[in-house]
Amino acid sequence: MHWALAFVTTVITAAAVGCGGGVDSDNTGGRGGSGGAGGSTSSSSSSGSGGEGGDGGGGGAVASCPTKEGTVFAVRELFFGEGNSGEWKKFGFNVDGQVSTGLSSDVCMPNSGGSAQNAHPDGDDGIDNSFGKNLLPTILSLYPTWVQDVNNGIQNGNFTALTKVECLPASGDAPALNTLLFGGTALGAMPKFDGTDTWPVEPALLSDPMDPLSTTITFPKSSVTGTLYDSGKNVQVILSVPVRTANDSTSIKLTLYSARMTMNLSDDRKSATSGMIGGVLNTEEFVAEVNKIGALLSLCGNPLFDNLVNQVRQASDILTDGSQDPTKTCDGISMGLGFDMVEAQLGDVGPANEVGMACQ
Template sequence: MMRHSCIAVAGYFAVALLALAGCGADEKAPAEEEHDLGQPPAPGPQQAGDGAGVALAIDRLFLGEVDRNGEKVPGSWKQFGFNLDGKVSAAASTDLCKPISGATPADVYPDGDDGIDNSFGKNIVGLISNFLGDPSTEVTKAIANGDFTVILKIDQLGAQSSYNPLTTKLYGGATLGGAPAWDGTDAWPVVPELLEDGQDIESAKVVFPSSYVVDNTWVSGPQTQGTFKLNLTTAGKNIGLTISNVRIAMELAEDHKSAVKGTIAGVLETDVLVEELRTVIGTVQPTLCEGMTLEGVLDQIRATSDIMKDGSQDPSQECNAISIGIGFTAKEVKLGDIAPPAENTSVPCGTAPSDGEPSDGEPSDGEPSDGG
């Protein structure tokens, strides 16, 4: 039986860590800070893993319109993300890429707390809410129903508070078949799209070989070039987000069986995001596919660009990407069986499904599938 991507998959993280560079004039020197402003903690001394490891599955997602308690508090987006460009930006900043025509620096530039870059949470989540209600609430409900999750399997994690390095593998959780118990016994099926060998659960495509734990905070580790597709399911609709320059971190509980204050940060290439949201809008409200209404909405999205697609800033260039920060919590699970491939059910504006169109589980044009 084929799974439908609009109900089965909420997020797939693929290997995507790209070196971050740049120093802003408002940034404190590293010697003045325990770690770089707006960044996760740096790794400690080498300490090999000495335990059985753990698999942690995301149970709540926070997209920016709510705080980490799930409450609608103005400015909640400011706490989600990392300082990707190494700058603490304000409306008067002059060392940043140029806003897209029609956008103003006062709307685009100001960062969140400690230079956090998150134009997605600041500007786009509100636009999405106009079509899909309360995104964070709906996505979390879908996870609570067992429709999907994302799993981080940290190998050899033991009882100590710090390790360096640890190998971590990432999996997409398919439909569980019922509400999870969240007591460590849930055997969550794994989507095959994120496996090198669709029949070998150990062949994860997404591997963080240099992840580490410092004072019970897990960090994905040094960045390497690449992108991943995060598919958010909300109100029965699928929103695809192709993210690059990613860093992931989370605070582990003392027993290492749950995590809070999880953060996913990265960059969305503007042109790619526009086409991804064109699909969502066409699926939710097909009438917007006609005339200038759709392009007006997409122009609003373009105007939120605040960074370059490689995660840097270039005052001589127009911004061509949008920073993103998402929060999460996670709980212990077990890896279950390998699920069947997903089926794509999205219909973008101006197109119709065809028998020859590949599903999300089938790569096209030589690009790897994200499984969404």
């Protein structure tokens, strides 16, 4: 059971790798740190100054890049917000535009007998990150080296996620850019993180499995202001990540809705730090992916695994579209992650990840 929970979390994080963000005035968090479990319950929700409504970066403009050239970045390290002093509160964004507590009356109803006192208290300035608050501490209590092991996977070249920012200028602002997102499969060597690593592209997100540039995940209203890259608000991210045991393997597909990513570019625009991603996992879609882990580990029908699935549902704190409605049951789990990226190269299409069975 402990390993099931560890695998589940590793999958979530590895899949969210490609998105990120930087510190700005719209309720972003910093890199590093740790996440506690809990939050204030002293008042009802109110409209937060860092609400996530609107289109975000690009001001509604649609980017055009006739040459289709661009700078490719690969995730080098992930940051989860683990710890015992509420570090999770700095990871993510105020997705629903509210500052909620366990006593808020303008939020969705708890899922599967969950507690509003656990699900709804927000992080700093309304940051939504139920994953960091409610799931991450449990993971780490069962698997203390999980964060280190996930980052070791990146450092060893087992996986990454990649973005290609088309027509990124060498300096100055860019109010309208198009960004492409890719999954990176096994590099086949230790990455150098010096701009020369050529990562194979996972085909699951490609419209043409023979064309490594044909990703279906784009951010057409991304922008750069000063050093801050912003994907724009309300983007959708889909990532496919392989999970393996000694004897079998499967592939987990994660979709993050109502998402946003930001990151701070270096002066030469060949790396990025203080990355941040925030968004919403649809609860039942995520449960379906968790059930693949259950089957991989032969845990189908195990009462402990069934309890884990129920705990996942109880972490729901938001609606999938990033809104709140007190007449509806929460069907999404908010999530925030940090990361750093470095320049890299896109390679050819790699082998497709296997998709295994799932518990029913």
